[in-house]
Amino acid sequence: MPDNNNRLIELLIKKESENLTLLERKELLKLLEEDESYLDLVHFLDVADKKQEVFFNKNKQEDVEKSIQRLKKKINVKTRRLPVKKYLLVAASVLAAFVFIKFMAFEADTKKLAGNTYKTEKGSKSNLTLPDGSKIWINSDTKISYKDDFGKTSREIFLEGEAYFDIVKDVSRPFIVHTSNMNIKVLGTVFNVRAYNDESNTQASLIKGSIEVTLTKDKSKIIRLKPNEKIILRNNVHKMAQGKNADEPAILITNIKRLEADSSVVETLWIENKLAFREESLENIILLLKHWYNVEIIIADASLKNNLYSGTFKGDNITDVMNALSLTGDFSYSKKNDTIFIIPK
Incomplete structure (x- = not known):
């Protein structure tokens, strides 16, 4: 049985990376036929992972109900009990391998420009480890740069686009993220920043720790966020003042959004x-x-x-x-x- 477990893990990994041959596909089906309890694992890794949920306009309850019923029909799969130990061992092995594969693919999509400037193209994502050990996950169509003296007295980076930060704590050298409309100062924390120049808002979402936000046009105003809070700053406020969004606040502090199913943070699901x-x-x-x-x-x-x-x-x-x-x-x-x-x- 251990040999079967190892082979199953290998085949599932190849399936995830879309490198499964026809013979290997038949071998995988045979393994599943020999031990039906493995089907729950495949369902966990495959069906649940690829399901999608969409519903329309919170003011149209009938559309919501219809969409939910369609989804229930799509993902209604009968499940059986799987021995806990076997499930956990195999699932942990496969998921660890999946994470490694995704990390390597994530890392491969960064284009290094002149100096310490990194750019992702539209449709690609990447990650970056800074000289101080801090980690950045970079969303598509994003540019990040920092100066050669990064880390000497302070740690400052410049962002156009979206990135998720996991910052090494260092009280003596504050970490600052500069965007077109706001600057974010941290000591050691995890947060997400969305600052695309073609969008109407700049957002910072705090997962844990604390951050201080200052506006580039009003540095005297300091806004402190607590975990699970986000700040939404309207870009080009004066230009929009007479438009359809004139009644919206220029600065909004609200809670981050979470999925009802598993409490995942909506603002950071892109890194998955x-x-x-x-x-x-x-x-x-x-x-x-x-x-x-x-x-x-x-x-x-x-x-x-x-x-x-x-x-x-x-x-x-x-x-x-x-x-x-x-x-x-x-x-x-x-x-x-x-x-x-x-x-x-």
Whole structure:
């Protein structure tokens, strides 16, 4: 049985990395037939991992209920009891290998530019270990840079895009993240910053520790966040003052968002390669998809922009995402080359 366990682990890893041959696929099926308890493990690693959930507009309860029923039919799989020890040993081995594979793939997508500047392309992600040991996970279409004297008296980096930070504590050398609209000062903490120049908001979400936020246009104003809080700063406030968002506050302190199923933090699910949003407008989701999939998306009817959606996707391509959104929303879409056009139904 231990030999079967080892072989099963090897085959599942190859399946995850899409390197399974036809003969190996048959071998995997044979192993599963010999011991049906392994099917629960495969369900845990595969079916649950690839499920998606989408529902439309919190004000349209009937749409929500219909979507939930569709999802229940999709993921309704009968499960059997699996011996706990066997399950934990095999699952731990496979998941550890999956994490390693994902980490290596994550790390391979950084493009080093001149000096200490790193850039990810649209549709790719990466990570970076700084000279002080702090770790940064870098989302797609993001640039990070730091000066040659990083770590001598302070630790400062410059960010355009989105990144997740796990900072080594050093009271004598504060860590500062500079963006176009806000600066974030930390001692040792875990947080996420989203600061794309083409988006209407800059956000910082605190997972643990503490951070101080100052505005680039008003350095006298210091905002301190507690764990599980996030700050949302509207960009170009003066330009937007007469627009449709004029009644929204320029600065909003709110709680981070969590999935109901497992309390995962929505703002940081991207580091697990999960595309997630909660009660976001179609306009904001489109910006997210542009960075994620490197596509151009045009909303032909402005009345669709403020419709709210929630969803979680893992391993889905842009067509899968658009199909799910259009299924639950009031729009259809067409694609021409690398451009997607969204129109009312």
